[in-house]
Structures are given as C-alpha cells and as structure tokens.
Amino acid sequence: MSLPSPAADRTALVTGASSGIGAEIARELARRGHGVVLVARRVEQLQDLAGELSATGVRAEVLPTDLLDRNARAGLPDRVTALGLTVDILVNNAGLSTLGPVHRADAEAEQRMVELDVMAVVDLCTRFLPGMVERGRGGVLNVASTAAFQPLPGQAGYGGSKAFVLSYTRALGGELKGTGVTATTLCPGPVDTGFGEAAGFTAEEATDALPAFMWETPAAVARCAVDALAAGRPVAIPGQANRFSAIAAHLTPKRFLVPLLASRHPGLQR
Numbered sequence: 001m002s003l004p005s006p007a008a009d010r011t012a013l014v015t016g017a018s019s020g021i022g023a024e025i026a027r028e029l030a031r032r033g034h035g036v037v038l039v040a041r042r043v044e045q046l047q048d049l050a051g052e053l054s055a056t057g058v059r060a061e062v063l064p065t066d067l068l069d070r071n072a073r074a075g076l077p078d079r080v081t082a083l084g085l086t087v088d089i090l091v092n093n094a095g096l097s098t099l100g101p102v103h104r105a106d107a108e109a110e111q112r113m114v115e116l117d118v119m120a121v122v123d124l125c126t127r128f129l130p131g132m133v134e135r136g137r138g139g140v141l142n143v144a145s146t147a148a149f150q151p152l153p154g155q156a157g158y159g160g161s162k163a164f165v166l167s168y169t170r171a172l173g174g175e176l177k178g179t180g181v182t183a184t185t186l187c188p189g190p191v192d193t194g195f196g197e198a199a200g201f202t203a204e205e206a207t208d209a210l211p212a213f214m215w216e217t218p219a220a221v222a223r224c225a226v227d228a229l230a231a232g233r234p235v236a237i238p239g240q241a242n243r244f245s246a247i248a249a250h251l252t253p254k255r256f257l258v259p260l261l262a263s264r265h266p267g268l269q270r
C-alpha cells in the first residue's frame, strides 16, 4: 500500500521536528512533495526549518507545542483544522531518555519521559486516526528504538517505553488492515543528534558503548523511515548491523542478556 498522495489541503504532522531525526523526516517527506506541520517547543528552529522547506515549494506550517501538556496535545487537531489542513500522515517522533538506575532516579523526570515517549504517542494516535480511517487513507509512523527489542538496564523506563511503542504500533497495524491506513514503527540504533547528550551521556561514553559501524546519520534514518512508511511496512530498523543486533537481542535468553547489558551500560558505571 502506498502513502496518500500529497495535496494542497493535506499534511504530515511531525512531532520533535525542531532537531535530529524529526527534522530529517520532515525534510524527507517534503522532498517527496508532502506538506508538513512541524511540532516541538523550540519555535526558532521550527521556523527556520519551515522557511527552508517552504522554499522548495511545499507548504510548511509551525505549531509550537509542549507535548508534555495534555491540554496542548488535545488542542492540536483543532489548530491543524484552523489552518485548513487534514492530517494524512502522523509522525510521533518527539522523545527523550533519562539515564541511570531507577533506584537513583528523579520520579518527576521518569514520569515526564513516559508522558512524552508513551502517553503523547497514544494520545495523538487516538486523536488523528479516526479522521484517517473515515477518509480511507493515511499513515502513522511511530518512532521507537532498537531498545524496544530487549530490556535496557541503565535506561529501564526508556527501553520499556520504546517496547510499548513497538507493541502498540504493531497492534495498530493489525487493527487498521483494510482501512487504507497503515502503521509503521521506526526502530533506530544510535544516531548522532544530541539525544544522548540530552539524556546525560558524554560523547565519549556514547561512542565507547556502541561501535562506529552501528551509528547511522539522521538523514539515512529518515530515508529508511519514509521508505517503510510509504511501503506500509510494520517495522523499519535502519542499518544492517542494527537489524542483526535487534534480532539477536530479541532472541537471546534474557537471563544472559540483561546482566551483560547491565555490566556495560555507561549509566550504571558511575
């Protein structure tokens, strides 16, 4: 199944579009002719990207939103409608991670992570899917991680959140069969975006923990994501090394894998 064709009154809403993978997914969609609605908190970055994409001839709108705010999330569909647009493509990409063992974690920070990585995904899918199904066309791309394929001591809540996104999106795909709407999970391995630094990794820790051949560029990840979305594939894992390690992690008995991961994770070495 292919993605809905681009049209003047149709758009792709991309969360976390102010940097990293989200900005590249917006660029990739725009390159394929889709208009975009860019959502995140940093207005200047969103406006710069909207300017860049508008110059290529697509319609690019900015809707600054704090996705941790439930009322702000609830208001998004009306704000898109007010622009005279319908959302044919929903990309739930905004995400964050905490770092370190749960017994030393800040309870508020852990809840903020689950609110963004899990609740916002569920919320926006629930709000935008009915319109897509009614129109008989659409695509959802939810961004998880290769961390979705195994428990991740040192980032327990993050790994659990991404496992939720993978399971949820696969289930959506089953529910949506025959509706004209598809659901795809993007599961990147390491990508140099500033995400690791925001979580609390030093650049050295990140590169030491994961070998160079596993790292993908944001642009390559976005291409892989939009190809999979366009093909209606349920799961996309950018890079052969990441596909291999995700399968291996999924299949390895967890009584062996979890202690090994715990012994190597930088967030547990401090």
Ligand SMILES: NC(=O)c1ccc[n+]([C@@H]2O[C@H](COP(=O)([O-])OP(=O)(O)OC[C@H]3O[C@@H](n4cnc5c(N)ncnc54)[C@H](OP(=O)(O)O)[C@@H]3O)[C@@H](O)[C@H]2O)c1
Pocket (backbone or CB within 6 Å): 015, 016, 017, 018, 019, 020, 021, 022, 039, 040, 041, 042, 043, 065, 066, 067, 068, 093, 094, 095, 096, 116, 143, 144, 145, 146, 187, 188, 189, 190, 191, 192, 193, 194, 195, 196, 198
């Ligand atoms: N980089 C990696 O190695 C990697 C690997 C696997 C999966 N991922 C996943 O890829 C996705 C994108 O991450 P990235 O690597 O591109 O990192 P990033 O550059 O840090 O991007 C995170 C995005 O989320 C947005 N965001 C954060 N809090 C928000 C909030 N409260 N409301 C609205 N937007 C918010 C940020 O925008 P504002 O700050 O402007 O709000 C930013 O645009 C995440 O879901 C992440 O889990 C990343």
